[in-house]
Amino acid sequence: MTTRLIGTTNHGFAQYAQEEIRRLVPGVKFQVLEPGEVFLIHTDVSIEEMQGALVGQEPIFLRHVQPVTQEMEIMRTRADLETLIAFVQGLSGVFAQGEKVAVQVRKAAGVKFEYTPYGVKEAIDPILMQEFGIEPVVRGEDRVISIYLGKEVLYWGVSRPQDNLSDWSGGAVRYKQEEGQVSRAKFKLLEAVERFGLDLSTYERALDIGAAPGGWSSLLLERGLEVTAVDPGDMHPELVHHPNLVHHKKNAAEVKFEEDAFDLLVCDMSWSPKQMSKLVADLLHTLKPAGTAIITVKLMHGKPFQTVKETMATFDGKLELIQAKQLFHNREELTLHLRKI
Ligand SMILES: C[S@@+](CC[C@H](N)C(=O)[O-])C[C@H]1O[C@@H](n2cnc3c(N)ncnc32)[C@H](O)[C@@H]1O
The missing domain is CATH 3.30.2130.30 (VC0802-like)
Incomplete structure (x- = not known):
């Protein structure tokens, strides 16, 4: 049969x-x-x-x-x-x-x-x-x-x-567009949170790399987290004065943070996976042990499995891969759910 x-x-x-x-x-x-x-x-x-x-x-x-x-x-x-x-x-x-x-x-x-x-x-x-x-x-x-x-x-x-x-x-995950929504990219993080079963209320401080215009940051702020956003681009005017948001208007290569400052690191930088993973790897000291990372990885040359392997290799054993998933809201990319070791 x-x-x-x-x-x-x-x-x-x-x-x-x-x-x-x-x-x-x-x-x-x-x-x-x-x-x-x-x-x-x-x-x-x-x-x-x-x-x-x-x-x-x-x-x-x-x-x-x-x-x-x-x-x-x-x-x-x-x-x-x-x-x-x-x-x-x-x-x-x-x-x-x-x-x-x-x-x-x-x-x-x-x-x-x-x-x-x-x-x-x-x-x-x-x-x-x-x-x-x-x-x-x-x-x-x-x-x-x-x-x-x-x-x-x-x-x-x-x-x-x-x-x-x-x-x-x-x-096909369909979320309703909200009034005054900062960017559609928010849906990507929302889907990741649901798909990976994350309870955002258990996190306190998030680092959002490649944050502008701020869809991901807005979701984290709505869920009560303090957010540090890094992006040379502007954050949406709705967010700029949010009391729980700090924006470093800089390239991720130029920022410095203390050891173990964050329990959540998210990164949605539309950039080559090699460059992105290097930048993230250099900031990993600021993610607490057992902290969570959610990272989108652009698929550029049609070798997705290789790309995931290379990305993980750049993290040099500091992050454990819990799941890699292409979400409905991912286009030419996939999303990694990781844990700091
Ligand atoms: C797809 S957008 C992010 C959208 C965002 N997640 C949201 O929800 O609105 C990618 C962002 O990555 C930023 N970016 C690219 N390279 C960067 C770098 N080296 N350091 C910091 N940000 C960078 C770009 O400026 C851009 O704003």
């Missing part, structure tokens, strides 16, 4: 995720659903083993994974909804009374349907409630029904959100 899952990456990074999955589970086969980002994974390994492997050693570039237990041929007309409803009505022993279930539906990019992904959710939520007594939710679900609408096939699977690597549909 072949196990099938759908893997999703940021656009253009599918080949790296596939390389990582192949290393974890030899013999897997891939079939493209959307070039460069969505693909079917075929393997003889059981779904539980497969999920265990992917969660246990999470691939950097695999943003989301969902099991496929049912495939239905579709015509992309409203008749598909009737087929799906009949399938759902015929399910038995899948859901428990009162279980919180999120229906996450997405479709292949650029393919036209007579209905929307949301229309699919609207069609089956009432059936799930009536037939199985489940509670339909959008967040905080016990389990997820993941539906992917391909050009000719609908793929269905049910799983726990943690087995999908992300509880967002397809791993």
Whole structure:
């Protein structure tokens, strides 16, 4: 019996995720659903083993994974909804009374349907409630029904959100733009904080290298940290007079800080990873032992695994890598979660 899952990456990074999955589970086969980002994974390994492997050693570039237990041929007309409803009505022993279930539906990019992904959710939520007594939710679900609408096939699977690597549909993390938001870069740190399970209330003093215009600093300030920002560029006018912010309007190579002054170091310098890691390495004495570092690494020459290795080598054993992950809000980059040794 072949196990099938759908893997999703940021656009253009599918080949790296596939390389990582192949290393974890030899013999897997891939079939493209959307070039460069969505693909079917075929393997003889059981779904539980497969999920265990992917969660246990999470691939950097695999943003989301969902099991496929049912495939239905579709015509992309409203008749598909009737087929799906009949399938759902015929399910038995899948859901428990009162279980919180999120229906996450997405479709292949650029393919036209007579209905929307949301229309699919609207069609089956009432059936799930009536037939199985489940509670339909959008967040905080016990389990997820993941539906992917391909050009000719609908793929269905049910799983726990943690087995999908992300509880967002397809791993596409959507935050609401706030009024007066300093920069969209804030979302990148917000996603990192959630993805890496950081509790910002446990930190007191952060060093933000490459901080301007201040999206990351603004998040840290909102969460009650004292922030020291380093950037030759200007911080956003909203932040300039914040009582908990100190801005050194300088290159990171020109600043000096005391030993163990910070318990959090963040760096989002859009610069060559070699230069960035050297600058960070020279400032590591100021991060307390067991302090946390969150660093974005630009992927410049298409050798991401090598880039991570070289970056870690520059830190010269002073930082331990907890996780490297390409976040939804990372473009040509990935994010490192590190701990000071
Ligand atoms: C992508 S932006 C950072 C955005 C920021 N994280 C935010 O949330 O608004 C990169 C910043 O790195 C800064 N930068 C580049 N090289 C630097 C260096 N050597 N020292 C300090 N800052 C540097 C740039 O001036 C730029 O403001």
